[in-house]
Amino acid sequence: MPQFAPVRVRGGAHRLRRAVRRQRRALAAGVALTAAALAASGAGAVGATGPGGAGEDRGHVAGPRGDASAAAAERPARPPAGLVSAPVRIADAATVRLLRPGDRVDVIAAPVSPSGPEDPPEARVVARGVRVAEVPEPAGAAEGGGALVVLSAPRAVAAELAAASAASGLAVILC
Numbered sequence: 001m002p003q004f005a006p007v008r009v010r011g012g013a014h015r016l017r018r019a020v021r022r023q024r025r026a027l028a029a030g031v032a033l034t035a036a037a038l039a040a041s042g043a044g045a046v047g048a049t050g051p052g053g054a055g056e057d058r059g060h061v062a063g064p065r066g067d068a069s070a071a072a073a074e075r076p077a078r079p080p081a082g083l084v085s086a087p088v089r090i091a092d093a094a095t096v097r098l099l100r101p102g103d104r105v106d107v108i109a110a111p112v113s114p115s116g117p118e119d120p121p122e123a124r125v126v127a128r129g130v131r132v133a134e135v136p137e138p139a140g141a142a143e144g145g146g147a148l149v150v151l152s153a154p155r156a157v158a159a160e161l162a163a164a165s166a167a168s169g170l171a172v173i174l175c
Helices: 012-041 068-074 155-167
Strands: 083-090 104-111 124-134 147-154 168-174
Touching: 083 124, 083 155, 083 168, 104 155, 124 155, 147 155, 155 168
Parallel strands: none
Antiparallel strands: 083 147, 104 124, 104 168, 124 147
């Protein structure tokens, strides 16, 4: 039998290393993309527990066929722990149309009764940097004018918002 020189494969190990690196990069990119999507959707708050303690499921009601997921899909999302949903009527409906869920706003209260040109009404800030949770579609002509917006705020701030809306006209400033 004749003598042959050894067969050398060029780049075999290098190609394997390069393929593994590409696979790691693709996996890392996929993980980063998934994390970014979860962060943008706010899914990190899904497992948050309320002020009642761990594992509490306040207000969890099953649908007519016992399908809890269908009932949850119809309900607006709960605010993060420590916050409550505060529906507030803003005096200027056109301003409310500019708002989107997730926006941060300051809420200003100004007395409704005019006190005269020599004594202008005192406006005060009721809430600072509260998050817009929902902007419901108007249901026909509103009785008191303005438009409704649902804000996520701490319980004490929500109580102040309710009191101010009873005695004053409310306005928002987009932060």
